Amino acid sequence: xxxxxxxxxxxxxxxxxxxxxxxxxxxxxxxxxxxxxxxxxxxxxxxxxxxxxxxxxxxxxxxxxxxxxxxxxxxxxxxxxxxxxxxxxxxxxxxxxxxxxxxxxxxxxxxxxxxxxxxxxxxxxxxxxxxxxxxxxxxxxxxxxxxxxxxxxxxxxxxxxxxxxxxxxxxxxxxxxxxxxxxxxxxxxxxxxxxxxxxxxxxxxxxxxxxxxxxxxxxxxxxxxxxxxxxxxxxxxxxxxxxxxxxxxxxxxxxxxxxxxxxxxxxxxxxxxxxxxxxxxxxxxxxxxxxxxxxxxxxxxxxxxxxxxxxxxxxxxxxxxxxxxxxxxxxxxxxxxxxxxxxxxxxxxxxxxxxxxxxxxxxxxxxxxxxxxxxxxxxxxxxxxxxxxxxxxxxxxxxxxxxx
Amino acid sequence: xxxxxxxxxxxxxxxxxxxxxxxxxxxxxxxxxxxxxxxxxxxxxxxxxxxxxxxxxxxxxxxxxxxxxxxxxxxxxxxxxxxxxxxxxxxxxxxxxxxxxxxxxxxxxxxxxxxxxxxxxxxxxxxxxxxxxxxxxxxxxxxxxxxxxxxxxxxxxxxxxxxxxxxxxxxxxxxxxxxxxxxxxxxxxxxxxxxxxxxxxxxxxxxxxxxxxxxxxxxxxxxxxxxxxxxxxxxxxxxxxxxxxxxxxxxxxxxxxxxxxxxxxxxxxxxxxxxxxxxxxxxxxxxxxxxxxxxxxxxxxxxxxxxxxxxxxxxxxxxxxxxxxxxxxxxxxxxxxxxxxxxxxxxxxxxxxxxxxxxxxxxxxxxxxxxxxxxxxxxxxxxxxxxxxxxxxxxxxxxxxxxx
Numbered sequence: 063x064x065x066x067x068x069x070x071x072x073x074x075x076x077x078x079x080x081x082x083x084x085x086x087x088x089x090x091x092x093x094x095x096x097x098x099x100x101x102x103x104x105x106x107x108x109x110x111x112x113x114x115x116x117x118x119x120x121x122x123x124x125x126x127x128x129x130x131x132x133x134x135x136x137x138x139x140x141x142x143x144x145x146x147x148x149x150x151x152x153x154x155x156x157x158x159x160x161x162x163x164x165x166x167x168x169x170x171x172x173x174x175x176x177x178x179x180x181x182x183x184x185x186x187x188x189x190x191x192x193x194x195x196x197x198x199x200x201x202x203x204x205x206x207x208x209x210x211x212x213x214x215x216x217x218x219x220x221x222x223x224x225x226x227x228x229x230x231x232x233x234x235x236x237x238x239x240x241x242x243x244x245x246x247x248x249x250x251x252x253x254x255x256x257x258x259x260x261x262x263x264x265x266x267x268x269x270x271x272x273x274x275x276x277x278x279x280x281x282x283x284x285x286x287x288x289x290x291x292x293x294x295x296x297x298x299x300x301x302x303x304x305x306x307x308x309x310x311x312x313x314x315x316x317x318x319x320x321x322x323x324x325x326x327x328x329x330x331x332x333x334x335x336x337x338x339x340x341x342x343x344x345x346x347x348x349x350x351x352x353x354x355x356x357x358x359x360x361x362x363x364x365x366x367x368x369x370x371x372x373x374x375x376x377x378x379x380x381x382x383x384x385x386x387x388x389x390x391x392x393x394x395x396x397x398x399x400x401x402x403x404x405x406x407x408x409x410x411x412x413x414x415x416x417x418x419x420x421x422x423x424x425x426x427x428x429x430x431x432x433x434x435x436x437x438x439x440x441x442x443x444x445x446x447x448x449x450x451x452x453x454x455x456x457x458x459x460x461x462x463x464x465x466x
Numbered sequence: 467x468x469x470x471x472x473x474x475x476x477x478x479x480x481x482x483x484x485x486x487x488x489x490x491x492x493x494x495x496x497x498x499x500x501x502x503x504x505x506x507x508x509x510x511x512x513x514x515x516x517x518x519x520x521x522x523x524x525x526x527x528x529x530x531x532x533x534x535x536x537x538x539x540x541x542x543x544x545x546x547x548x549x550x551x552x553x554x555x556x557x558x559x560x561x562x563x564x565x566x567x568x569x570x571x572x573x574x575x576x577x578x579x580x581x582x583x584x585x586x587x588x589x590x591x592x593x594x595x596x597x598x599x600x601x602x603x604x605x606x607x608x609x610x611x612x613x614x615x616x617x618x619x620x621x622x623x624x625x626x627x628x629x630x631x632x633x634x635x636x637x638x639x640x641x642x643x644x645x646x647x648x649x650x651x652x653x654x655x656x657x658x659x660x661x662x663x664x665x666x667x668x669x670x671x672x673x674x675x676x677x678x679x680x681x682x683x684x685x686x687x688x689x690x691x692x693x694x695x696x697x698x699x700x701x702x703x704x705x706x707x708x709x710x711x712x713x714x715x716x717x718x719x720x721x722x723x724x725x726x727x728x729x730x731x732x733x734x735x736x737x738x739x740x741x742x743x744x745x746x747x748x749x750x751x752x753x754x755x756x757x758x759x760x761x762x763x764x765x766x767x768x769x770x771x772x773x774x775x776x777x778x779x780x781x782x783x784x785x786x787x788x789x790x791x792x793x794x795x796x797x798x799x800x801x802x803x804x805x806x807x808x809x810x811x812x813x814x815x816x817x818x819x820x821x822x823x824x825x826x827x828x829x830x831x832x833x834x835x836x837x838x839x840x841x842x843x844x845x846x847x848x849x850x851x852x853x854x855x856x857x858x859x860x861x862x863x864x865x866x867x868x869x870x
Contacts, residue, residue, distance in 0.1 A: 117794030117802040117818075147787055149803070149819040182787025183820040369773070370865055377866025383551055383586025390521030398521040399553070414521075415553035416587040455859030461774055462781025 066229060067322060073207030073223030076238035077261035079103040079303035082206035084213030087194025089187060090142030090180060095213035097194035098139040100257055101167060101202050106301035108134035108175065109270035111277045113294035120145045120152030121176040122293055124160065128172055129297070132266025135173040137257055137297055138163040138198075140180075140191055141216050141242070144293045147183040155186040162192045166199040179216055179242060179255050179293055211240040214255055217460055218242050222333040228322040230315040233306035235262040237319075239326045243284075243334030256281065256296040256330055262319055263302035264309040272320040273298045280327035283363060283448040284335040298323070335366075335449035336432075340456030345375055346449050347435045349389075353442035357394035361437060364392030366450030375433055376452035380424035382410045389437060396439040404436040470633060471726060477611030477627030480642035481665035483507040483707035486610035488617030491598025493591060494546030494584060499617035501598035502543040504661055505571060505606050510705035512538035512579065513674035515681045517698035524549045524556030525580040526697055528564065532576055533701070536670025539577040541661055541701055542567040542599060545620050545646070548697045549582040549590050559590040566596045570603040583620055583646060583659050583697050615644035618659055621864055622646050626737040632726040634719040637710035639666040641723075643730045647688075647738030660685065660700040660734055666723055667706035668713040676724040677702045684731035687767060687852040688739040702727070739770075739853035740836075744861030749779055749854045751839045753793075757846035761798035765841060768796030770854030779837055780856035784828035786814045793841060800843040808840040 070076040080102055084095040110129040112122055128134065138159050145152050160174040167174075178186075201209075211221035225238035241256035264272070277296050302308065309316050336344040347365045352358035365371055368388040374381040382403045390398060403411040406427035410419050427433065474480040484506055488499040514533040516526055532538065542563050549556050564578040571578075582590075605613075615625035629642035645660035668676070681700050706712065713719050740748040751769045756762035769775055772792040778785040786807045794802060807815040810831035814823050831837065 115791065115794040116798075116800070117790050144787070147790060147802075147815065147818055147820060149817070181785075182791060183815065185820075369861075373862050373865035376862065379867055381585075383548070386521050386551060387519065387586060390519040394520075396520070398551075411551065411587065413553070414551055416551060416589075453862055455862045457773075458777050458780065458857055458859045458862065461777035463783060 067226040067325060070225035070227055070236055070238070072205070072225055072238060073211050073240050074100050074238045074257055074259045075204050075207035076225030077236040077259045077303070079261055079301045080238070080259045081202040081204055082210040083198040083201035083203065084206065084209030084211070085194055085198045085201055087197070088190045089140050095209060096141045097191065097198050098210040098213035099163065099195065099198040099202060100137040100210060100259065100299070102135045102299055102301040104301050104303065105133055105135055105173065106299040107132055107264060107266040107269050108297065108299050109266060109273045110295055110297045111273055117146070119178060119293040120148060120156040121178045122295060123153065124156040125175045125177065125295060128175055131172065133173065134175050134299055135169050136163055136167055137175045137177065137299070138195060139177040139214050139255065141214050143178060143180040143184055143186050144182045145178040145186050146293060148185060151185065155188055158188060159191060159195065162195045166196050175297055177255055177295055179214065207238060207240065214240065214242040216242060217339050218337055220337060222330050222337065224326055224329045226322060226326060228318055230262065230306045230318055233304050235260065235304040235306055235319065237322055237326050239330050241330040241334055243337060255294070256327070258296070258298040258323065258326060260298070260300045261303040262300050262309070263304065263306050264300045264319060268309050268316060269298055269300050272323050275320055276324040276327040279324055280331035283359070283446065284331045284450060332449050335451050338451035339460045340454040341451030342454060343375060343452045344432045344449065345372070345435070345451055346432065346447060347437065348445065348447045349437045349439060350445040351442055352439045352444040353395060355444045355446065357396065357439070358444045358446035360392040361389040361394040361439070362446045362448035364388045365435065365437065366448040369453055372450065372453035375428060376454050378425050378428040380405055380410060380421060380428060385435060385437065386411065386414065396441050400440040402438040402440065406434055471630040471729060474629035474631055474640055474642070476609065476629055476642060477615050477644050478504050478642045478661055478663045479608050479611035480629035481640040481663050481707070483665055483705045484642070484663045485606040485608055486614040487602040487605035487607065488610065488613030488615070489598055489601045489605055491601070492594045493544050499613060500545045501595065501602050502614040502617035503567065503599065503602040503606060504541040504614060504663065504703070506539045506703055506705045508705050508707065509537055509539055509577065510703040511536055511668060511670040511673050513670060513677045513702045515677055515700045521550070523582060523697040524552060524560040525582045526699060527557065528560040529579045529581065529699060532579055535576065537577065538579050538703060539573050540567055540571055541579045541581065541703070543581040543618050543659065544595055545583050545618050547582060547584040547588060547590050548586045550697060551587040552589060555589065559592055562592060563595060563599065566599045567603070570600050579701055581659055581699055583618065611642060611644065618644065618646040620646060621743050622741055624741060626734055626741065628730055628733045630726060630730060632722055634666065634710045634722055637708050639664060639708040639710055639723065641726055641730050643734050645734040645738055647741060659698070660731070662700070662702040662727065662730060664702070664704045665707040666704050666713070667708065667710050668704045668723060672713050672720060673702055673704050676727050679724055680728040680731040683728055684735035687763070687850065688735045688854060736853050739855050742855035743864045744858040745855030746858060747779060747856045748836045749776070749839065749856065750836065750851060751841065752849065752851045753841045753843060754849040755846055756843045756848040757799060759848045759850065761800065761843070762848045762850035764796040765793040765798040765843070766850045766852035768792045769839065769841065770852040773857055776854065776857035779832060780858050782829050782832035784809055784814060784825060784832060789839060789841065790815065790818065800845050804844040806842040806844065810838055
């Protein structure tokens with residue numbers, strides 16, 4: 063199928079009828095944007111995917127409860143404090159953030175979703191957060207996507223946002239998204255924070271299905287450090303302002319929108335992987351010809367998550383033995399004696415055995431800002447791609463002193 | 467039960483009737499011991515536990531086949547090359563190592579077990595290894611345990627050996643062991659290389675059961691970097707020279723010997739964790755009052771394996787949120803709102819919520835060479851202990867350029 067996406071600017075405010083803002087409230091640092099607000103001018107359908115960690119942040123618990131209704135109008139987010147392991151007070155604080163947002167926007171409290179990211183187990187500075195929410199509401203604008211994307215950053219080195227449009231039944235529908243990542247990023251979850259907006263008309267159950275599909279192929283295929291956060295969530299709001307016939311079942315529009323949503327999530331997931339804490343390179347691992355999709359996914363994720371693969375990539379060392387080793391313990395089924403491995407376009411192993419290859423050429427593949435690894439299992443017809451980053455001394459530096 | 471172990475020196479040569487040697491054959495580096503040989507003067511019972519990685523080194527495949535017979539007299543080991551992903555040639559080379567050992571020791575080839583550790587996917591320098599084996603055989607002695615322990619090291623900074631004796635039915639039985647670890651160390655496997663010798667008389671099936679028990683509580687509870695190697699193996703040889711009545715069923719002697727074997731494995735496992743690549747600290751995580759042994763093990767292993775916990779320990783940052791986060795994604799079942807956490811003797815969280823604690827005291831706990839973490843799940847009566855190390859910039863340095 064030819065892709066008919068058109069690039070857009072504006073992130074979460076690219077779709078019609080969405081406003082956003084990002085302000086500095088001093089949650090953890092002075093003068094750094096740390097409260098983000100997304101607002102739909104009309105009620106929107108809502109869907110969400112959440113962390114699988116047994117320990118969940120208070121905002122996750124509150125938002126999970128609310129998303130079940132399938133509708134929302136606003137998302138309020140703070141960075142600098144995860145509001146996790148704060149007991150009953152944490153739940154009260156997450157609710158208070160929603161209440162204050164509802165009050166200043168004059169909408170029902172249940173229509174507000176809440177997210178937090180930052181340090182675990184420290185009380186929320188509500189005396190700074192609540193005024194921050196009011197300030198964010200005053201700054202809401204149709205150009206506020208970039209400021210909102212900045213406000214959700216923690217150790218991210220750059221904001222992550224994207225937007226594109228697709229034509230559904232003759233109507234132009236736009237999808238925008240923003241995400242934050244950096245550390246505590248690991249597959250098999252709804253990961254980190256990501257907020258998607260679209261002006262498509264789509265039912266809440268369809269939106270939820272599409273989001274699950276997109277997240278499984280994007281955020282659930284990245285790893286920075288193997289740690290699954292307590293606060294991960296991906297939320298999608300669809301306000302129907304594009305005017306397209308509402309999608310309520312699996313028709314052509316459903317697939318067009320789902321593919322576009324998957325593209326938005328994949329772009330943001332790649333951006334999160336590339337900007338992993340301390341990372342200097344994006345690592346893309348594609349596993350092909352697996353016996354099942356599960357095998358392909360397991361193998362791809364194990365390779366991107368391997369500390370030894372990640373350090374070798376950092377060191378530009380074509381140590382492909384670590385790649386097949388990680389695939390071997392991934393739980394995927396395959397015949398080790400049939401595996402071919404490529405670094406970029408250079409074949410380094412055939413049928414599980416070393417080829418003599420040009421070490422210099424391999425090093426120059428590994429010197430790039432993006433390193434592609436292809437693992438051909440030659441045992442079926444399924445494939446999967448995972449993204450990660452190299453492991454550097456800077457990752458250690460960042461995390462040795464994060465809290466203090 | 468009162469422990470009646472007596473400390474011994476001599477490592478794998480501490481038990482009666484075992485000789486060992488370690489020589490420099492130039493496998494990878496010049497002038498560094500890299501061939502180890504263990505020899506029992508009489509035929510011995512043998513047991514083994516092997517990597518669960520789908521990709522297995524050639525020596526693993528050869529030794530797994532041979533151990534099924536339950537007997538062996540010699541173990542030959544090289545460091546510097548894992549003999550893995552070398553295809554059919556790898557199998558031929560592993561067999562050739564056994565053949566040469568059998569020839570120089572004048573014993574049947576099937577009585578020789580083989581192990582290799584080092585880089586994956588590079589041909590074995592057999593022209594240097596075979597003469598090395600002959601040289602090792604010439605140097606076999608009852609004081610050769612230390613040289614053998616040195617010869618199996620790769621990035622280890624120190625040799626790891628231990629020995630103790632225990633009284634069984636009035637007979638003094640000695641157990642000795644040596645191990646190498648450092649990188650590619652992760653729970654849920656038979657891990658790295660470890661060789662145990664004992665002069666106890668014990669049947670091969672009982673020895674295998676005891677070894678499985680000991681490994682599950684020791685090597686399978688350590689992690690350095692989350693990567694399960696292709697070459698892990700733990701072998702035990704029992705030659706009966708102590709003269710005790712042969713253990714053939716679960717009697718009092720069985721339990722005494724199993725406990726002593728578990729102690730030997732635990733000491734070596736701790737030594738491997740402490741000497742993890744780049745490590746500056748040993749991390750011991752004990753999970754108590756879990757609903758099942760599985761829950762206790764899962765939680766303890768997830769905490770010691772977490773990159774974020776490991777970097778916080780390195781940075782002496784009492785970031786306990788990362789500890790509960792790791793327990794939360796471990797797969798263990800527990801109520802997050804009941805968890806208590808201690809760093810050393812300092813309680814830092816009660817019922818899943820932060821306590822205000824003395825940050826300086828906590829930092830001084832974390833400044834030690836051994837850091838103990840206690841996680842009380844308060845949901846049952848099972849416990850487990852896992853061992854790991856901190857994650858440092860030096861780990862990255864070592865692994866960014868291991869192969870070259």
